[in-house]
Amino acid sequence: MIKSERIPHKMLSQDAFSQWLGIEIIEVEKGRCKVGMTIRKEMLNSMNKAHGGISYSLADTAFGFSANTHGKYAVSIETSINHIEALEEGDYLTAEATVDITKTKVGFNIVEVKRGNDIVALFKGVVYRTSKDWEK
Numbered sequence: 001m002i003k004s005e006r007i008p009h010k011m012l013s014q015d016a017f018s019q020w021l022g023i024e025i026i027e028v029e030k031g032r033c034k035v036g037m038t039i040r041k042e043m044l045n046s047m048n049k050a051h052g053g054i055s056y057s058l059a060d061t062a063f064g065f066s067a068n069t070h071g072k073y074a075v076s077i078e079t080s081i082n083h084i085e086a087l088e089e090g091d092y093l094t095a096e097a098t099v100d101i102t103k104t105k106v107g108f109n110i111v112e113v114k115r116g117n118d119i120v121a122l123f124k125g126v127v128y129r130t131s132k133d134w135e136k
Contacts, residue, residue, distance in 0.1 A: 001117060002134045002135060002136045004029065004030040004069040004070070004071060004119065005028050005029060005030075005069070005090040006026075006058050006096075006108055007068050007134050008025050008028050008033050008065035008066075008068070008069065008123050009028075011064065011065055011068060012025060012136070013045070014133055015061075015129060016041050017057070018060075018061050018063060018135070019058075020090065020124075021037050021043075021054070021061075021105055022037045022038060022040070023035050023036070023037045023058060023061055023126065024037065026063070026094065027096075027128045028065065028069065029069070030069045030070065031069060031097075031100040031102070032065060032066055032069070032096070032098070032100060033065040033066040033069065033096070033097050033098040034062065034094055034095070034097075035058065035061055035062045035065065035094065035095050035096075036057070036058075036059055036092060036093060036094040036095075037088055037092070037093055038090065038091070038092050038093075038094075039054060039087055039088065039090060039091045039093065039094070039103055040089065041085070041089050042110075044089055046087075046121075048088075049086045049087060050086070050087035050089075051093070051123045052083055054087070054089060055081070055083065055093060055095075055113050055120065055121045056081050056121075058093055058095045058113060059081060059091050059095045059111040059120075059121060059123035060076070060079060060123070060125070061095070061125070062095035062096060062097050062111045062123075062129075063076065063079065063097055063109050063111050063123060063125040064076065066109060067100070067107055067109060067125070067129070068099055068134065069096075069109075070102060070129060071115075071133060072129045072130055072131065072132060072133060073106075073129070073132040073133075073134065073136070074107065074123055074127045074128065074129045074130070075127065075128055075130065076126065076127050077106075077126050077127065078117065078125070078126040078129050079123065079124065079125040079126070080121075080123070080124050080125075081114065081121055081122065081123045081124075082121060082122045083117060083120070084121055084122070085115065085118065085120040085121075087115065087120060088107075091115050092115070093113055093114065093115055093120070094114050095110065095111050095113045095114075096109055096112055096122070097109050097110070097111050097134065098111065098112050099115075102129075105128060105129045105130075106126060106127070106129075107126070107127040107128075108124075108125070108126055108127075109124070109131030110123070110124055110125075111123040112118050118123070129130065
């Protein structure tokens with residue numbers, strides 16, 4: 001079985017969308033993952049602000065990476081986000097899975113999306129852990 005800390009790196013190497021977003025892994029340990037990215041012009045909406053799907057996608061990636069560090073394939077079954085601040089081109093965002101509750105095959109996660117030290121979005125996710133192990 002693959003080490004917990006290596007699973008997000010393997011996932012990112014196989015995730016064309018997260019690569020297109022420019023997501024980088026900053027920190028990872030079992031039950032926690034922090035990722036970051038910079039908002040680019042092609043990520044803006046008609047109001048010249050970052051499309052809500054951008055911060056959602058960053059948070060969803062942190063959520064997925066974190067949930068899978070337990071060594072089993074984990075898939076989301078419900079997610080939601082609260083957008084707190086509008087985001088601009090050039091903003092560097094981080095998303096960190098800060099809460100990871102794993103009492104059963106169903107796990108619960110909270111991800112904080114930040115610009116610097118300011119929380120700009122809060123994401124909640126529910127995950128189902130399968131019985132399939134992550135292999136090297």
